[in-house]
Amino acid sequence: MTTAPPTQPGGDFTLRPIEDEMRESYLSYAMSVIVARALPDVRDGMKPVQRRILYAMHDMGIRPGSQYRKSARIVGEVLGKFHPHGDASVYDALVRMAQLFSMRAPLIDGQGNFGSIDGDPPAAMRYTEARLAAIADELLADIDQQTVDYSDNFDDSLKEPRVLPARMPNLLVNGSSGIAVGMATNMPPHNLGEICDAINYVIDNPTCNVDQLMEIVPAPDFPTSGRIRGVAGVRDMYATGRGRIIMEAVTEIEDMPGRNSNRQRIIISELPFQVNKATLVEKIATLVRDKTLVGITEIRDESDRRGIRVVIELARSAQPTVILNNLYKRTALRSSFNAIMLALVDGQPQELPLKDLINHFVTHREEVIRRRTEYQLGRARDRAHIVEGLLKALDAIDAIIETIRSSQDVETARNNLVQQFDLSEIQAQAILDMQLRRLAALERQRLDEEYNDLLATISRLEDLLQNPQKIRAEIKRETREVKRKHADPRRTVIIREELQEQSIEQFIVQEDVVVTLSQRGYIKRVPIDTYRTQRRGGKGVRGANNRDDDVIMQIAVVNTHEQLLFFTNKGRVYPLSVYETPNDSGRTARGTLLVNLVPLQPGEHVQTMLPASRDEYNRLYVFATRNGRVNALRPGQLQNLRKSGLIAMKVLDGDELVAVRPAQSDASIILVTEQGQALLCPVTSVPERNRNATGVIGIKFKDEFGGKDHVVALEVVNDHEDEYLLVVSEKGYGKATPLCNSKGEPVYRETNRGGMGVKTFAVDQSDKLTGPVVDAKIVTSAEMNDEEGHEVFIISARGQVVRINLAEIKVVNTRQTKGVIIWRERGGDDSVVSIYCFRATDYSQDDPALQDGAAGTALAQAEEVAAQADSQYEEGEDEDVDEDTADDDIDDDGDGDDDPDTHVNGQAPLL
Incomplete structure (x- = not known):
């Protein structure tokens, strides 16, 4: 025996779990949103509100070419008859169908403010007017020929179409977007002509694949034109129903x-x-x-x-x-269209590839044409039946007239005609309704012609219904007609090359910058024009607010698209892109610790900072250590540099790397020591080794210096007759000495490695006047003559930076001199620590990272700040040349003795 469920006061209802009630209510709501609101039908590509707007306007007679009607009137008609969901939803849908920037083929012809691409809202519906666009007729064509099913409206007072006949493939042409419950659709618009061609192609080639279709429909065609970058995402969309399309302005x-x-x-x-x-x-x-x-x-x-x-x-x-x-x-300006080709198929949401969308449209058109043909066939048969009766009446017109005249009333006359002349009631009624003018001979001829035409039409329609191929041919004919009437050229340009993964250099401004590295490891970069040009002897500008025990040791003028190679005292090398260095707004900023950018090991510090383009890693690099060892790193050893660094040269205990320079195999190198010795030898004399080599002896130090001499500079010589050796001491003395004199005779003779070199700078052994040599550079005659605006940076221990033209530096043809003052101490205990030559050859315009040939201007063409020097050149400083030419006990040929190999008339040559 079962027990009836308990009843509650106030009415009869049943208690049930809230989970069940929520589930059923939610599913009902979800299906309502999916089917009746958010998703388009695959057949006509319309959401219910759009379909109701077009049908209401058609029913109101607001056709293409007719008078515009107020949008408020249209909205009211739709609300009152078909769509009771608020006027805002109806008007918004109407506005979108009229916007040229939203629809590829607008379905409504609007008059007034319907919004803009700037996001401006449309005017109120009472101000705007609308009518159907010409192409909308293709969606509503044959709707009055029983081509689609109708359903009751919301109050069962009227009928509305469940789908439009849609002679035009609206879903693909105008696309659709909508968010339902748990799903969404986002279909891009296409070119009408291309879609029409694709429909006919699918009808003729039902087994075609997506690649064949893409030859006809290469990509969507957006109303705002633009560009599509790459077709991989388009192919995914056409093949699977989902894809990501890259759009560009x-x-x-x-x-x-x-x-x-x-x-x-x-x-x-x-x-x-x-x-x-x-x-x-x-x-x-x-x-x-x-x-x-x-x-x-x-x-x-x-x-x-x-x-x-x-x-x-x-x-x-x-x-x-x-x-x-x-x-x-x-x-x-570059955005993506995430396509989801989701539509309702028999009331069920499905993700559809391009071919399936076309097939569903063709199936819909087959059904529409079949139903239209059946309707037209029925009408033709009915009319033929009546015409046949009229022709019978004309054949026996006298008897028929007599029968009608003898009948008591119309009903009797109809019955008598049916019985006496073998007519149907419809034919008999048509005879009774026939006008007397139809008795004319010409009217008889017209009836005969109409009857024959009707028989031909009936035969054609019956044949059409019996032959599916002819139905498909009719679809093709109508599709071609739609294309002829409404198609326009493609607007969106397709760039088939895929969007490549872009390097960060493409987003970095190309500019010449000065990168400085201090002794304590602080690195920074500032624009090149931060340092103004001065005359020699100037006191410079503040390069950094360094601590008293910190010194700027390295400086490089590079482009932000280049890289820096950091060679450390332990022989390791680390790469770093210039744009990764901190960009300090002021020249006096300290910068950032290099260890935060490069994983330096404990006790490791940078000795050489070299600019290098990525194609320069395969070059030959020459190394020099403090104790005079040299090594030539075989090309290709630095080709695959890691952020964690590599061992570039194995450094012996008690020694450290001093300098590294890239060189050609036919070049020479020159080693310069603290005590002013210089040794010039060919690169080929240094054997090429791998990264783990310790190198060979490059220069030996003289015993007279008591083991206090060390290598301070390594430079590469490419043209002996056109280059100078620029040497600067700790106290600011400097000079440029040619490698060959005006007669082409060598000032610095090239010897083998392992010698003691020759005197190149007269170092004051008391360290009170000149101080030891701190740096040396090789410069060309063109640079010395200032033909390209070449300059030199002079960096002091307190962070002062003097920027002067190379032409300001005294050229001294003798090696054994101290030169002139090119840097002057301005209060406090300060000294020169390094120099950097600013020249165009340091800059490579062939860097492949520079796009579209938009290389930054060469350093020699950089805009200079024409500021007056803080300290003017003092009269008589050029006389500060030591004419002491003693060259005793100098081993200038590397053979271990004091005797030079070359003499003129029994005397040492004047060099």
Whole structure:
């Protein structure tokens, strides 16, 4: 015996678990949203609200070419008859179907403000007017011929179509977007002509694949034009129903007119689909204001009715390619369309590839044509039946007239006609309704012609129904007609090359910078024009607020797209991109500890910082240690550098690496010591080794220095007759000595490695006047003559940096002198620690990382700051040359004795 469920006061209802009630209610709600609101039907590509708007306008007679009607009236008609969900939802849908930037083929012809690509809202519905667009007729064609099913409206007072006949493939042409419950659709628009061709192709080739279809429909075609970058995502979408399409704006870099012709600007003329132009411009302005983007001076929106035009003016020093890359990366100028081709198939949501979408549309058109044919066949048969009766009546017109006249009433006359002349009731009624004018001979001829035409039509329609191939041929014919009437050229350009993974250099401004490295390991970079040019003897500008025990040891003028190689005292090498170095806004900033950027080991510090393009890793590098050992690293050993570093040369205990230089195998190297000795030898005399080699003896030190001499510089010599050795001492004395004199005779004779070298600088042994040699560089005659604006940086222990032209430095033809003062101490205990020659040959314009040939200007062409020197050249300083030419006990041929190999008339040559 069962017990009835308990009842509650106030009514009869049943208690049930809340989980069941929530599940069923949620599923009902979800299905309502999916089927009746958010997702389009695969057949006509319309959501219910869109379908109801078009049908209501069709029912109201607001056709293409007719008078516009107020949108409020249309919305009211839709609300009152078909869609009781609020006027906002109806008007929003109507507005979108009228927007040229939202629909590839707008279905509504709007008059008034229907919004803009800037996100401006449309005017209120009472101000705007609308009518059906011409192409909308293709969606509603034959709707009055029983081609689709109807259902009751919300109050069962009217009928509305469940789907439109849709002669046009609207789902693919205009796309669709909508968010349902647990699913969403996002279908891109396409070109009508391409889709029509694809439909006919699928009908003729039902076994075609996606690649064959993509020859006809290569990609979506957006109403805002733009570009599509790569087709891999498009193919995924067409093959699986999901894909990611990369869209780009159309931009152009052009020179500014008039007096600003030396400046450039970026013009944006087309935008990616669904990008808000006003928001885009605001985003760019925000990036400029926040200093995320530099080099932009002005942004203007010059768009009008003729199209989009956004002008981005650039500074003179700006690099358009880099700025454009940053705009693509940081703004919606490059955006993605994540396609989900989801639609309702028999009321069920399905993700559909392109071919399935076309097949469903063709199946729908087959059903529409079949039902239309059946309707037309029925009408033709009915009319033929009536015409047949009329023709019978004309054959016996006298008897029929007599029968009608003898009948008591119409009903009797109809019955008598049926009985006496073998007519149907319909035929008899048609005879009774026939006008007397039909008795004319010409009318008889017209009835005969109509009857024959009707028989032919009936035969054709019956044959059409019996032959599916002819139905498909009819679909092709109508599709071609739709294309002929409404197709237009493709708007979106397809760039088939896929978007490659972009290197960070593409987003880094190419500029010449000064990178400094202090003794305590602080590194920083500042723009090249931070240091102003001075005359020799100037006291310089502050290069860094270093601590008293810190010294700027390394300086390099490089481009931000180059790399730096850090060779340490332990013989290891570490790579670092220039743009990874800290960009300090002021020259006096200390910088960042290099150990935070490069994984230096305990007790390891950088001895040489070399700029290098990525194609220079395969070069020959020559190493020199403090104790005079040298090594030539075989090319290719630094080709695969890791961030963690590599051993470049194995350094012996008690020794350390001093310098590294890239060199050609036919070049020479020169070693310079603290006590002013210099040894010149060919690179070939240094055997090429692998990275773990300890090297060989390069230079020996004289006993007279009591073991206090060490190597301070290593330089590469490429042209003996055109190069100078620039030497600077601790107290600021310096000179440039030619490697060969005016007669082409060597001042520094090339010897084998392992010798003691020759005197190149007269070091004051008391260390009070000149101090020991601290650095030496090789410079060319062109650089010394200032033909290219070559300069030299002189760095002091207190961080002072003097920037002077090389032409300011005294050229001394004798080796055994101390030169002239090129740096002067200005208070406090300060001294020179290093120099750096700023020359065009240090800069490679062939760096493959520089895109589109937009290489930064050569260093020799860098804009110099023409400031007056803080300290003027003092009269008489050029006389500060030591004419002591004693060259006794100098082993200048490396054979271990004091006797030079070359004499003139029994005397040592005057060098």
